[in-house]
Amino acid sequence: MARKPRIKVPKKAKAGDIILIKTLYSHKMETGLRKDKKTGKIIPRMIINSFACKFDGKEVFSATLYPAIAANPYFAFFAKATKSGTFDFAWTDDAGKKVSAQAKIAVS
Amino acid sequence: MSVFMKTKAALDRRQVLRAVGFGAIALAGSSLAGNQALATPEAASKYLMKLIGGKAAKAGKITLKLPEIAENGATVPITVIVDSPMTDGDHVKFVHIVSEGNPNPEVVTFNLSASMGKAEVRTRMRLGKTQNVRAVAVMSDGSIYGASKKVKVTIGGCGG
Amino acid sequence: MTYVKHLKRVAGFMGLGLLLAACAPTEDMDSSLKSGYFYATSGTQAMQDEDIDNPAFIWVDIGEEMWSKVEGEAGKSCASCHGGDASSLKGVSVSYPKFNKDDGKLRALQDQINAERTERMKAKPWKWEGDQMLGMTAYIKLQSRGMPVNVAIDGKAAPFYEKGKAFFNQRRGGLNMSCKNCHVDYPGKYIRANLLSNGLPNGFPTYRLKWQKVGSLHRRFRGCNKNVRAQPYKQGSDEYTNLELYISSRANGVASEAPAVRM
Numbered sequence: 001m002a003r004k005p006r007i008k009v010p011k012k013a014k015a016g017d018i019i020l021i022k023t024l025y026s027h028k029m030e031t032g033l034r035k036d037k038k039t040g041k042i043i044p045r046m047i048i049n050s051f052a053c054k055f056d057g058k059e060v061f062s063a064t065l066y067p068a069i070a071a072n073p074y075f076a077f078f079a080k081a082t083k084s085g086t087f088d089f090a091w092t093d094d095a096g097k098k099v100s101a102q103a104k105i106a107v108s
Numbered sequence: 109m110s111v112f113m114k115t116k117a118a119l120d121r122r123q124v125l126r127a128v129g130f131g132a133i134a135l136a137g138s139s140l141a142g143n144q145a146l147a148t149p150e151a152a153s154k155y156l157m158k159l160i161g162g163k164a165a166k167a168g169k170i171t172l173k174l175p176e177i178a179e180n181g182a183t184v185p186i187t188v189i190v191d192s193p194m195t196d197g198d199h200v201k202f203v204h205i206v207s208e209g210n211p212n213p214e215v216v217t218f219n220l221s222a223s224m225g226k227a228e229v230r231t232r233m234r235l236g237k238t239q240n241v242r243a244v245a246v247m248s249d250g251s252i253y254g255a256s257k258k259v260k261v262t263i264g265g266c267g268g
Numbered sequence: 269m270t271y272v273k274h275l276k277r278v279a280g281f282m283g284l285g286l287l288l289a290a291c292a293p294t295e296d297m298d299s300s301l302k303s304g305y306f307y308a309t310s311g312t313q314a315m316q317d318e319d320i321d322n323p324a325f326i327w328v329d330i331g332e333e334m335w336s337k338v339e340g341e342a343g344k345s346c347a348s349c350h351g352g353d354a355s356s357l358k359g360v361s362v363s364y365p366k367f368n369k370d371d372g373k374l375r376a377l378q379d380q381i382n383a384e385r386t387e388r389m390k391a392k393p394w395k396w397e398g399d400q401m402l403g404m405t406a407y408i409k410l411q412s413r414g415m416p417v418n419v420a421i422d423g424k425a426a427p428f429y430e431k432g433k434a435f436f437n438q439r440r441g442g443l444n445m446s447c448k449n450c451h452v453d454y455p456g457k458y459i460r461a462n463l464l465s466n467g468l469p470n471g472f473p474t475y476r477l478k479w480q481k482v483g484s485l486h487r488r489f490r491g492c493n494k495n496v497r498a499q500p501y502k503q504g505s506d507e508y509t510n511l512e513l514y515i516s517s518r519a520n521g522v523a524s525e526a527p528a529v530r531m
Contacts, residue, residue, distance in 0.1 A: 024321070026326040031211075059221060074232050076321075179311060
């Protein structure tokens with residue numbers, strides 16, 4: 001959970017534009033189905049189970065993830081540019097740990 | 109299945125499997141624990157029932173983009189596009205992606221809102237074997253649409 | 269069944285129709301060799317086309333972080349000598365592996381990084397396949413992205429090149445196959461559902477969908493050797509560094525893509 005999330009949000013947009021947002025988060029997404037080759041024991045599940053994007057505090061898009069989401073979870077989605085403000089992104093793992101990141105946008 | 113199975117009379121089978129990297133049961137690059145029962149279309153339907161009740165999903169409105177053949181089952185790009193004006197009065201609320209052949213049917217649930225302007229989401233999923241992948245969209249008026257696509261997954265991956 | 273008959277049957281299944289008579293190594297330099305990018309599906313190519321889509325950049329970020337990190341008794345970071353970011357190293361990685369006159373050895377980029385760390389920074393060397401080394405090689409090689417691979421194979425590099433070439437052409441392992449058998453004889457054909465490329469290293473370190481992380485070229489060699497039931501060598505071994513020089517020479521003129529996305 002230590003890595004900085006990678007985000008791509010346009011810095012500027014015109015009101016009414018539908019912008020593309022991309023996010024990539026470093027995480028193994030351990031499924032809980034794999035066995036340790038040396039000990040034979042199950043490697044416990046530890047995944048990012050939730051991702052949320054808010055704009056000025058209001059949710060735009062979120063997702064509930066399961067182990068079938070590939071490692072280094074990636075989401076690309078759209079948002080309607082209405083006014084200047086801040087996008088807030090949050091990733092939460094099975095242990096409840098949350099990592100967040102922000103990106104500002106100037107809307108004219 | 110390893111092509112070398114047919115020559116097992118000459119080669120020790122376990123050694124061959126080890127050499128070709130546990131090909132037959134590789135999932136996300138390592139071995140499944142024991143004899144994992146994989147999901148079935150029925151399990152997928154049961155899971156969807158829990159999410160959306162008994163309502164049947166109508167065809168249409170969903171474009172589900174998945175490769176015909178996955179380059180590698182560990183990372184398969186998927187795009188879901190739902191034809192919707194995405195206004196406050198008429199938008200997509202949820203999209204559920206469900207697997208018919210993974211150990212578990214649930215893949216991801218997207219929660220959408222009118223502030224997206226466009227109902228399109230892209231992500232990457234894991235596929236343990238050749239199977240159908242389903243997408244179900246729940247609209248703000250309660251209507252439900254569904255789509256399904258078959259993805260071929262080859263077990264392979266030369267080079268460790 | 270005799271061993272020879274058995275191998276012929278295996279070769280038949282794999283669709284390669286290998287001749288078991290010894291083949292003399294054939295001339296290798298072919299300027300029309302294509303990057304592995306062109307053997308990938310459009311979905312995999314798309315993952316590489318934009319940096320935000322490319323999971324290898326998680327490791328580039330690690331490299332960038334390590335660049336400014338002070339480590340070792342000399343109290344230095346990479347930035348202390350090389351400047352605020354790695355742009356000063358543009359054009360450097362495409363000439364690796366290269367002969368080093370101080371120790372008379374062929375050095376891969378990883379060897380050079382560790383030499384800097386141990387000799388100048390008085391810091392501990394990094395493990396070849398650890399995230400720091402993967403990150404730093406990804407970050408440094410990124411600086412040369414788009415530039416043609418340009419390794420020297422003459423002069424002092426010649427003996428290492430010849431050893432690498434011999435390794436490439438030598439059959440090994442229980443399946444008695446050489447690198448050449450797949451990557452020179454059958455690029456564009458399939459082996460066990462995998463599409464064979466020319467085996468060029470211009471994308472390494474690479475994010476492999478299979479590994480779900482970035483990995484080094486020598487890691488890839490180990491996997492290939494294991495697949496033909498040959499004893500693999502260690503990352504950083506002379507054998508693999510020589511081989512790296514040889515296959516890099518096959519990529520001379522091809523644009524560096526590191527860090528790439530491959531299956």
